[in-house]
Amino acid sequence: MGSRVVDNCPDKATATSNFVYVSEADELGGYKYVESTGFVFGLRAHALVPDGSVALNGVQRRILRVAAKDGLELRPYRPPKDLPFVAMVYAKVTGVLDKVRPAEVQSEELINRLLKFKGQILTKNQHVAFDLDSGGNYKLMIEQLLIDVEGKSLDTPRGFLAENTAFIFTNDGSSPITIAGQKGYASSQIFKTKTISFESLGIGGLDKQFEAIFRRAFASRVFPASITQRLGIKHVKGILLYGPPGTGKTLIARQIGKMLNGKEPKIVNGPEVLNKFVGQSEENIRNLFADADAEFKAKGDASALHIIIFDEIDAICKQRGSVRDGSGVHDTVVNQLLTKIDGVDSLNNILLIGMTNRKDMLDEALLRPGRLEVLIEIGLPDEKGRLQIFKIHTSKMSENAFLAQGVDLERLAEITKNFSGAEIEGLVKDAAAYALNRNINFDDLHAPLEEENIKVTMHDFEKAFEEVKPAFGASTEALESYRTHGIIPCGEAFDHLRETLTTLVQQSMGLAEVFNVSLHVPSLRVDEMVKVLRHLDCFSVMDIPQAVDLLTSISSKVVPMKxxxxxxxxxxxxxPEGQKIPLARWEQALRDLS
Ligand SMILES: Nc1ncnc2c1ncn2[C@@H]1O[C@H](COP(=O)(O)OP(=O)(O)OP(=O)(O)O)[C@@H](O)[C@H]1O
Known part of the structure; x- marks a missing residue:
């Protein structure tokens, strides 16, 4: 059927219809669809189109890579019988012209307008021009088409636009058009990029934790509300990152904030929030949520995600009643926080990321479902993680040729067992300081530095390794100080474990040096408490049953060892030294602290 000469659309209505037009005498006129360069268009005949021409709007000309007066091959297109109806379109909305002023478009108007294209065939990567009654010329850039096959969403390269086709409007930040009131579809825009590179984020060895955070805290926000509501999923509003100091908790929380399209995260520190003036701490918490509150009231589910990063959250959330300042401030602060996450006026547009080195000190109420419910342990990095961290912290040196050839990062990762990320960073800094020192002329501090002589060598790293000691695991003194009371046989489970481990160690005599055993004693039952108190010898034997009774009546039947x-x-x-604790004193201490 051959080539047609490209022409402009006769008027605005034809230009925003997404049809292509031929003359009334054209032999293609009898067909409903034509295909060119892989795109399919609805076809109409129009009295104002000259014979032998095809009228295209500017957006169509662009995707077909032609200009007015060019020739364009058109073929009639007969939709195959199994051409599916599209269930969901992922697309970006932007202006027709490259330069377009920022604008906000209501999703309802947008969807109603797009559904006027019902019955047309959409192809992945197609761009569709349209206008809105409220003003403005826009284009829809189709990124992905999904069809529904027996409840599963599958990708399709092409399909019909149907009355019930859903739209998810994405925006990678390149379009100045924001879509308001997406009825929950807004959630698909929360991530700035589609892929995540941990190394470029400067986070080493935490891929698994990151994956867990994503899966448990964000997956629900990526899918449109129409799907999550059907699955009965509620958004996670709080995550707790816990683990030893310097392992990257703050780092990961900040990077999550940067990756998301939401508002700039607010970062606060537990002790900072607390204020000695009555009511001021609660006020600080309210202020923290004020922006999210205002936006949620104005926009509801279409509100952007507000992230609040709470460092040292244990400072404000110590178990309620456990703080003896007599003010009850901690209790009201925790309550205030809980109301915002989980109360009657709770907000759906917030994500609270709490961080602590002392998870055991947190008020359990805070960790219930609906609150800080996703708990992610950020522990010490393994060898692979340490290597990544070394690479991250030496990348600048390496780029600028300051890292000597013989530096074996793999070896360094191998020997730095128990080092946290921050300690690895410290070690790298220390090694660099050695290299710099070598190049300082102490006789003449004004002598010019010869940059090319500055090389951080393996020897510098070895010297630094002698100096920087990890806080965890390696120090025997620290371990001893934790066991000031010796090992207390506190119950059957303990005895069983000790016997099994002793047998194991005996069986592998000679290998005993390589064993590291740590015991975690979570909570004690009544009989176990009796054994522990007896072992500690701090009450007279006669008083022990009553001491346990007091403990269980004031606290609970099960008490953590710590x-x-x-x-x-x-x-x-x-x-006084050497005397047993009198029961009255014990009771008073319990009451003070519970
Ligand atoms: N996994 C890691 N990858 C890369 N760098 C890390 C990592 N962990 C720690 N660091 C380095 O150590 C610094 C301190 O870590 P960060 O403040 O994130 O630790 P933290 O776990 O929040 O500690 P704290 O509990 O003491 O607040 C980081 O800024 C970073 O330079």
């Missing part, structure tokens, strides 16, 4: 030791220490404070 808590028990803390209480004992408090109770012992006013008791």
């Amino acid at each position: 808590k028990l030791l803390l209480w004992l220490e408090m109770a012992r404070q006013d008791v």
Whole structure:
């Protein structure tokens, strides 16, 4: 059927219809669709189109890469019988012209307008020009088409636009057009980019944790509300990152904030929020949520995501009642925080990322479902993670040729067992300081530095390694100080574990050096408490049953070992050296602390 001469559309109505037009005498006139360069268009005949021409709007000319007066091959297109109806279109909306002023478009108007193209065939990567009654010429850039096959969403390269086709408007930040009131579809825009590179984010060894955070806290926000509501999923509003200091908790929280399209995250520090003036701490918490509150009231589910990063959250959330400042400030602050996440006026547009080194000190109420419910441990990095961290922190040196040839990062990762990310960073800095020192002329501090002589060598790293010691794991003194009370046989489970481990160690005598065993004793039952108190010898034997009774009546039937030791220490404070704790003192300490 051959080539047609490209012409402009006769008027605005034809230009915004997404049809292509031929003359009334054209032999293609009998067909409903034509195909060119892989795109399919609805075809209409029009009295104002000259014979032998095809009228295209500017957006169509662009995707077909032709200009007015060019020739264009057109072929009639008969939709195959199995051409599917599109269930969901992922597309970006931008202006028809490259330069377009920022504007806000209501999604309802947008969708109603786009559904006027019902019955047309859409192809992936196609651009569709349209106008809106409220003004403005826009183009829809189709990124992905999904069809519904037996409840599963599958990709399709082409399909019919149907009455019930759903739209998800994405925006990678390149379009100045924001879509308001997306009825939950807005969520698909939360990530700035489609892929994540951890190394470029400067985070080493935390891929698994990141994946877990994504899966558990963000997946629900990527899908449109229409899907999450059908699945009965509620957005996660709080994450707790916990683990030893310097392992990258703050780093990961900040990077999450940067990756998301939401508002700039707010970062606060627990102790900063607390204020000695009555009501001021609560006010600080309210202020923290004020912007999210205002936007949620104005825009509801279409509001952007507000991220609040709460460092040292344990400072404000210590178990309620456990703080003895007599003011009850901590309680009201925690309550205030809980209301915002989970109360009657709770907000759906917030994500609270709490961080702590002391998860055990947190008020359990804060960790219930609907609150800080996703708990992610950020532990010490393994060897692979350490290598990544070394690479991250030496990348600048390496780029600028300051890293000597013989530096073996793999070897360094191997020997830095128990080092946290921050300690690895410290070690790199220390090694660099050695290299710099070597190049300083102490006789003449004004002598010019010869840059090309500055090389950080393996020897510098070795010297730094002698100096920087990890806070965890390696220090025997620290371990001893944790066991001031010796090992207390506190129950059947403990005895069983000890026997099994002893047998294992005996069986592999000679290998014993390489064993590292750590025991975690979560909570003690009544009989176990009796054994522990007996072992610690801090009450007279006669008083022990009553001491346990007091403990369980004031606290609970099951008490964490750490808590028990803390209480004992408090109770012992006013008791003279060598004397047992009197029951009255014990009761008073329990009441003060519970
Ligand atoms: N996994 C890591 N990858 C790269 N750098 C890291 C990593 N962990 C820590 N660091 C380095 O150590 C610095 C301090 O880490 P960060 O403040 O994130 O630790 P943290 O776990 O929040 O510690 P704290 O509990 O003491 O607040 C970071 O700014 C970064 O330079």
